[in-house]
Amino acid sequence: MPPFTVPENVQQDGSVACEKPGSLARGPGAKALTMEERFSLEANRRQPSSLRSLVAEFAGAKDVVSLAGGLPPPSLFPIASLSAKLTDGTEVSLSEPARSQQYNTVLRGFPSLLSWCSELTARLHRPAGTYETLITNGSSHTLEMVLNLFLNPGDSFLVEQFHFPLTTEVFAPCRGFQPIAVAMDGEGILPDALEGTLAGLWSRGEALPKLLYTIPAGQNPTGASASPERRAALYEIARRYDLLIVEDDPYHMLRFPDGPDRLPGLSGLLPGYLSLDVDSRVVRVDTFSKCLAPGLRLGWVTAHPTAIAKLTMNVQAATTGPCSLTQGLVSDMLQAWGPQGFESFILNLQRVYAQRSQVLHDLCTLHLSDYAEWERPAGGMFLWMRLKGVDSALELWGDMRREGVVAVPGSTLSLKNSPPAPFLRLSFSQASDVEFEQFCLRLRRVLEARAGPALERQVDKLQV
Ligand SMILES: Cc1ncc(COP(=O)(O)O)c(C=O)c1O
Structure with a gap:
């Protein structure tokens, strides 16, 4: 789940x-x-x-x-x-x-x-x-x-x-x-x-x-x-x-x-x-x-x-x-x-989406598992990712744009006035494998940049 x-x-x-x-x-x-x-x-x-x-x-x-x-x-x-x-x-x-x-x-x-x-x-x-x-x-x-x-x-x-x-x-x-x-x-x-x-x-x-x-x-x-x-x-x-x-x-x-x-x-x-x-x-x-x-x-x-x-x-x-x-x-x-x-056509869709979701899942595992968690998708077009240590995925929006990556922040998919949510919706329906990897690397840079100061702060505390 x-x-x-x-x-x-x-x-x-x-x-x-x-x-x-x-x-x-x-x-x-x-x-x-x-x-x-x-x-x-x-x-x-x-x-x-x-x-x-x-x-x-x-x-x-x-x-x-x-x-x-x-x-x-x-x-x-x-x-x-x-x-x-x-x-x-x-x-x-x-x-x-x-x-x-x-x-x-x-x-x-x-x-x-x-x-x-x-x-x-x-x-x-x-x-x-x-x-x-x-x-x-x-x-x-x-x-x-x-x-x-x-x-x-x-x-x-x-x-x-x-x-x-x-x-x-x-x-x-x-x-x-x-x-x-x-x-x-x-x-x-x-x-x-x-x-x-x-x-x-x-x-x-x-x-x-x-x-x-x-x-x-x-x-x-x-x-x-x-x-x-x-x-x-x-x-x-x-x-x-x-x-x-x-x-x-x-x-x-x-x-x-x-x-x-x-x-x-x-x-x-x-x-x-x-x-x-x-x-x-x-x-x-x-x-x-x-x-x-x-x-x-x-x-x-x-x-x-x-x-x-x-x-x-x-x-x-x-x-x-x-x-x-x-x-x-x-x-x-x-x-x-x-x-x-018709059944063959649908089987092919299932195969292609299953493969794409697997590729995205594997690349996320390779590049993002320190910073996020998710489940391998079992259907549909989306991988739902929870960002660790982030209150609102919306806060990352500016950094993501600067790095050239876009995914939908969870709070835009909930009712207005909902509190911030640490989720991102990643679609695996269209992008190529190469683009999936670029996405993961760029998102990693965004998350690393955010986590960096947090880690440094922890070290500072330990030194005190
Ligand atoms: C849950 C859901 N309902 C409806 C739609 C819209 O479907 P349609 O193209 O048939 O209007 C979408 C499209 O993304 C969807 O995800």
Whole structure:
């Protein structure tokens, strides 16, 4: 597990003192809300576009003469055919050029891609309840929609102490949502800390949060991955406090706990919270960004059908769905690969990330072990490093810039007002082996320069 220390702001109940939640209403053990009852005021007010729904309903219908839609005729579209050569040599040609240049008349997504995503979710996560899927523009898009679906201004939500800050830093302040951070270790949120946070809020008469936002595998930034036992414990607490769980899982397939020689492939991956979800409290957020390419801007969300229906209205109004051409091409690519081809592609990703993380780990061991500690990453894209004898990694920022090294200080990945943290997030996704070594040597110089005076002071004391 990555080395964690309990920072000063973790209170006795396990919550991380930063922000105050809003006002509240329901306590532990309360009857679970229905999905409709969970919706925010905005979501309740959201209606489908009647024009777009009508056009979608009759699009492609047989024996119906429709003069309803403002859809351009396919004969006027510019692209007659499109083909792509994949990096593994597979040739793909766009099978539905007309549909791929048309509006998304099937609102939940390009039909063949939608089926592919639902089938993969069923295979990997074996959902315990009834679910539907919606194609999105990736996780960032989905997360904003999902927070707005459930939270009203002033409502609180729970996050890992260190987390991908989009929800807390960007979305929450705009809407007045209140994030509450919970202490974590190398498996993510600590169940006792979660329980303590919730019980503490309740006993103080403060609002209980509505949802838990979690990154369950290869967490950004710490690399934490929750074991089945940890997931089961957190799920039980979520049930007791009737919390939704929003699992944002972009690193799900990037797992390599046993190194490059024993990769899990797809069949060895741990299923997400969806597999535990007997009462539809999980919203699962997937993206193609880390398993295919981020520039595709494609992802999918899986949740109870009532939630998916509302999210579909959101997509229908805001974007009319992701680019049809991209959806068509990605779908054709996945069909051309078939299940085996996709699995081989993922195996290669796992191998490359496992190798890169191993190289970075080894170089850190060689050059930095006097000054820092960390665990060999088992998934994701990040090595989470704790700097010894440093209160705040931010303090090193100037020196690091002068030496020409950049990594993300942990405190920028926690709530504002959090105390200083001695952590750095090192990404092993892009740099070369040579650059990894340069990084380690330069960071060592920074840390040596800092530690030097400290050592001298100790010697001075001994001499006195
Ligand atoms: C945890 C997490 N969620 C979401 C995203 C954004 O994903 P997308 O490209 O699908 O918007 C990232 C990207 O780094 C991430 O680390």
